[in-house]
Amino acid sequence: MTQPLVAIRSVSKTFGEFEALKQVSLDVSAGEVLCLIGASGSGKTTLLRCINQLTPVDSGGIWLDGELLGLREEGGRLHRLTERQIARQRLKTGMVFQRFNLFPHKTALENITEGPVQVQGRDRQEARSEAMELLARVGLTAKADAYPSQLSGGQQQRVAIARALAMKPMLMLFDEPTSALDPELVGEVLSVMKELARSGMTMLVVTHELGFAREVADRVVYMDHGAIVESGSSRDVLGAPREARTQAFLSAVI
Amino acid sequence: MSNAATLAGGFPDLSKLPVARQAHWMRWFTAAAIVAVLLAIGRAFANGQIEWSYVSRFLTAPVILQGIVNTMVMAVLAMALGIFLGIVVAIMRLSPNPVLKSVALGYTWLFRGTPLILQLLLWFNIALVFPTIGIPGLWSARAVDIMTPFLSALLGLGINQGAYTSEVMRAGMLSVDAGQYEAAKAIGMGRLRALRRIILPQAMRVVIPPLGNEFIGMVKATSLASVIQYPELLHSAENIYYANSRVIELLIVAGLWYLLVVSILTPLQMLLERRFARGFSQTAR
Numbered sequence: 001m002t003q004p005l006v007a008i009r010s011v012s013k014t015f016g017e018f019e020a021l022k023q024v025s026l027d028v029s030a031g032e033v034l035c036l037i038g039a040s041g042s043g044k045t046t047l048l049r050c051i052n053q054l055t056p057v058d059s060g061g062i063w064l065d066g067e068l069l070g071l072r073e074e075g076g077r078l079h080r081l082t083e084r085q086i087a088r089q090r091l092k093t094g095m096v097f098q099r100f101n102l103f104p105h106k107t108a109l110e111n112i113t114e115g116p117v118q119v120q121g122r123d124r125q126e127a128r129s130e131a132m133e134l135l136a137r138v139g140l141t142a143k144a145d146a147y148p149s150q151l152s153g154g155q156q157q158r159v160a161i162a163r164a165l166a167m168k169p170m171l172m173l174f175d176e177p178t179s180a181l182d183p184e185l186v187g188e189v190l191s192v193m194k195e196l197a198r199s200g201m202t203m204l205v206v207t208h209e210l211g212f213a214r215e216v217a218d219r220v221v222y223m224d225h226g227a228i229v230e231s232g233s234s235r236d237v238l239g240a241p242r243e244a245r246t247q248a249f250l251s252a253v254i
Numbered sequence: 255m256s257n258a259a260t261l262a263g264g265f266p267d268l269s270k271l272p273v274a275r276q277a278h279w280m281r282w283f284t285a286a287a288i289v290a291v292l293l294a295i296g297r298a299f300a301n302g303q304i305e306w307s308y309v310s311r312f313l314t315a316p317v318i319l320q321g322i323v324n325t326m327v328m329a330v331l332a333m334a335l336g337i338f339l340g341i342v343v344a345i346m347r348l349s350p351n352p353v354l355k356s357v358a359l360g361y362t363w364l365f366r367g368t369p370l371i372l373q374l375l376l377w378f379n380i381a382l383v384f385p386t387i388g389i390p391g392l393w394s395a396r397a398v399d400i401m402t403p404f405l406s407a408l409l410g411l412g413i414n415q416g417a418y419t420s421e422v423m424r425a426g427m428l429s430v431d432a433g434q435y436e437a438a439k440a441i442g443m444g445r446l447r448a449l450r451r452i453i454l455p456q457a458m459r460v461v462i463p464p465l466g467n468e469f470i471g472m473v474k475a476t477s478l479a480s481v482i483q484y485p486e487l488l489h490s491a492e493n494i495y496y497a498n499s500r501v502i503e504l505l506i507v508a509g510l511w512y513l514l515v516v517s518i519l520t521p522l523q524m525l526l527e528r529r530f531a532r533g534f535s536q537t538a539r
Binding site: 093 | 433434436438439440441442443445455459530533
């Protein structure tokens with residue numbers, strides 16, 4: 001069996017009294033598209049943020065591409081990595097936020113080149129031409145010099161996807177990428193994500209778009225109260241859920 | 255079926271009638287009263303014991319002009335020092351490191367908690383505490399020679415300003431959405447780079463109006479440096495009236511210049527605000 005790209009083992013996280021994650025374990029293979037579904041507060045967003053180390057885990061471990069994230073084992077103890085080391089590990093993942101979080105003082109193009117030029121130290125011209133290719137890929141060539149405030153929500157999210165891709169990540173994380181969008185703008189973002197999935201990108205998507213999950217996901221994971229309840233192909237989990245909680249959630253959503 | 259057929263009758267069409275102008279009697283009356291009071295004050299000053307010829311004569315006297323230059327040089331340099339310290343201290347204050355945070359808190363507490371004029375006098379008289387200053391073994395000098403009125407004023411004004419500016423900067427940094435830190439982290443930025451590239455440029459937009467305020471305050475605060483013999487505008491005016499006893503005339507001269515300088519600064523601030531409003535054009539105004 002080949003090594004999974006992401007290996008999550010017994011990860012727990014509490015916020016004060018609230019147990020966001022309880023001993024969660026999960027594998028994601030390279031090239032897989034995995035959708036995380038569940039009610040709000042079920043821990044799916046926290047799990048995503050732990051993989052990107054925006055939220056540090058309390059216990060357990062996450063390995064990305066064979067490398068333990070945020071921690072180093074030495075002499076039978078775990079040591080936290082420095083901020084610099086964590087920043088370097090983050091380069092392997094791209095993150096797309098629910099609220100886009102584009103940099104409002106930079107144009108669409110500058111948003112995309114910021115990481116490659118400033119963080120990765122790549123050549124400015126090369127970064128620009130790659131950014132233009134990415135803008136073409138998300139269908140926004142004409143908006144290269146527009147500021148985020150001049151773009152619709154759907155356009156902003158597509159720029160945000162291009163910004164994450166510009167870092168050439170091996171894993172893309174999507175945190176409810178369409179939840180903040182007007183209904184008529186959801187489709188354009190989902191079609192960019194579908195194209196990305198077809199291109200072979202490994203994707204972890206927290207979503208309420210069950211249609212997208214059904215169509216694109218290789219695997220669907222249903223979470224509830226900080227634990228994985230059911231996991232399997234989208235046809236099984238969405239079409240014929242075995243667990244009562246999954247059935248209840250799906251019938252409430254549809 | 256047309257819409258008109260479904261509407262109830264009895265409501266006349268008002269769309270063609272003009273709206274009559276209101277007569278604002280109270281506004282006319284209060285404006286007249288204010289003009290009358292201003293005229294009375296003006297008359298009193300015109301007939302008062304003021305030799306206006308002295309005002310016009312000293313308005314452009316070389317000593318006064320040099321005083322304005324010194325005032326502006328000091329205001330700009332001290333403000334620059336204040337902004338630099340303000341940014342550094344604000345970053346320290348928001349740092350997760352408890353040592354840095356305590357240092358920032360202590361600095362603000364000390365320099366905001368004592369009068370500016372007292373701090374200026376302390377800097378100027380520091381030679382009483384440390385007759386010689388320097389780095390042991392490398393370099394040393396007499397404090398009296400180092401602590402000129404210029405340097406004392408710069409340190410006193412700048413360090414005091416830094417304590418206030420740090421709070422302005424902190425407010426600006428806190429005003430930036432937390433999602434911006436996360437987005438910067440997500441593309442691999444460390445804390446300092448994220449601050450410099452993403453957070454501070456956005457904070458500037460919020461911070462410029464209060465900083466403009468602070469700078470105007472600084473222009474006037476330089477007049478306190480007159481007590482430590484720094485030859486700024488007020489000090490120059492004082493030197494002249496010590497000689498010719500035209501106290502009010504020279505104070506009016508200094509006042510007119512302060513007003514003029516501050517009047518010029520306001521449009522400059524608007525230019526700066528426009529520069530940092532990039533990308534916010536639709537939301538900011």
